Amino acid sequence: MRVPFYMQIRQYIMDHIQQGKWKPNDKIPSENELAEKFQVSRITVKKALDALVEEGIIYRIQGRGSFVAKKEDSEHIIYPNNVSQQNSSKLIACIIPRLNSQFITIMMSEIEKLLAQHGYRVILCQTYDSQQLETQILKEVLRLGVDGLIIYPAEGETYNEEILKLTIEKFPLVLIDRYFRGIGANSVCTDNVLGAYEATKHLLELGHTKIGIVSSIPEGTTSIEDRIKGFEKALTEYNIPIDHRLYLLDLHLTLEEHDHINKDKIKNFLSNHRDITALFLVNNGLTVIEAALEMGYTIPQDLSMIMFDDYEFSHLHKVPPTCIRQQETLLAQEAVKLMISTIENPLQKRQQIFVPPKLIVRSSTDVCQTSTNQHVD
Incomplete structure (x- = not known):
């Protein structure tokens, strides 16, 4: 899946800031210059810059342009080297569609137990398969200062801009049960x-x-x-x-x-x-x-x-x-293992882990009796 142009522009600016090429109060390229570089409209560039202003990464001066914010003005920005156990709030948010099945209940219970063994507390949030609510919850738990996110994506969801943004920023995040095609996020799923x-x-x-x-x-x-x-x-x-x-x-x-x-x-x-x-x-x-x-x-x-x-x-x-x-328990174990590993090293290579399921034979299957089902109501 193609990454939206405004996200590419945003990441280009973030990379220059994180690598020290643009320092606090340095002026960044103008909208026209960025539009020409990426061969996009100024509206697309403005969308990227607006997002960066909202996050406190850059600031604007009317008539002069856009500038890199001072470090103290942007401490909430998620930089890869900002994650440390010393400053950790020891809080993980688990975002799920709903707590309505044996599969989810067992998996969430195991995740909570294993994270507790590592000293983490868990916030459990339900999206009821609403991508809009999922995005809202993501923003809310990030404001709480969580150290990581375990997300069971909403059904029918092919793409979430907030998750893509967090993935690009190397925020500790693990998707469970489902993954997004084209987004290289950590994921743990059944095969x-x-x-x-x-x-x-x-x-x-x-x-x-x-x-x-x-x-x-x-x-x-x-x-x-x-x-x-x-x-x-x-x-x-x-x-x-x-x-x-x-x-x-x-x-x-x-x-x-x-x-x-x-x-x-x-x-x-x-x-x-x-x-x-x-x-x-x-x-x-x-x-x-x-x-x-x-x-x-x-x-x-x-x-x-x-x-x-x-x-x-x-x-x-x-x-x-x-x-x-x-195998709910094994899925939970792999998700927690990957979550802890990513918190300790946010720059590590992202992984897709597939856990094999098990066939359990009971009474609802049998040898085919006939090639044509002659049953009549």
Whole structure:
């Protein structure tokens, strides 16, 4: 993903200041000079300079131009060599979409426990999958003087300017569960391609060839996009044609008020695709199982299902689901390890860490009974 021009200009100015090429009270190039150098409009340059003025990095004098601020006027600027354990507030902000699943709860609990062992306290904030709220929270916790950020990005989010800015400035930051394509930020994620591949392979080895896939909207959420990629990779390796008619990819997020809408979509999808003998559930797994049972399907005899993610007491469910279980504890350990390492050395090379998930076979998958599902409501 291309970095916006105004961010490139901003980083160019920051680099010159941090490297000592431009010292306090030095005049920086004019808007016209920067516009010509970067081949952009003055409006783009002005946006970059306005951001730097707001952060206290530069100041303007009407009719004279823009100048580098004095050190005491810009102490809040995030410079790589400013992070030290001696001045540390020992505070980490964890920003998550919502605390509504076993996966997130276990992972956050482990992160809090491990950070406490390193002497850090945790601020936990929920964005409810709102990028606007995520940006607002980021600014608020930075004003509190946190030493680092662990961020579980909002669903559907492809890019966040604040996160890009912090990454460029080498602020200690780790993304979990998802990452942003084109932004070289630290991240710790489940290997979603591998997990989806193993899930689909499990169904294929049971003899299923008409396999549907059910998901919320994938665009902008790397975890979902990667699971679809893994699903298609397995089909291709087994020489099964990819049939997009067997894709249902527009379910809502897992909220109670959307359950009836999701169930209607699922029931309509199953009614229109009687030849499906198995489903790979990217998310919203329980809702799909409930909808199928309400239609009179017997699982797994009529329809095998495998879901990504486990849930609490799943083994006690009417149909204990076969699933791909993410290793929440290991994800938390890797995230904290990378967080501490980045605080101690903000200039280190950024890392993308992928943790393999586990296949857990229960009662919702079985050998394919027939090539065509003859079930009637």
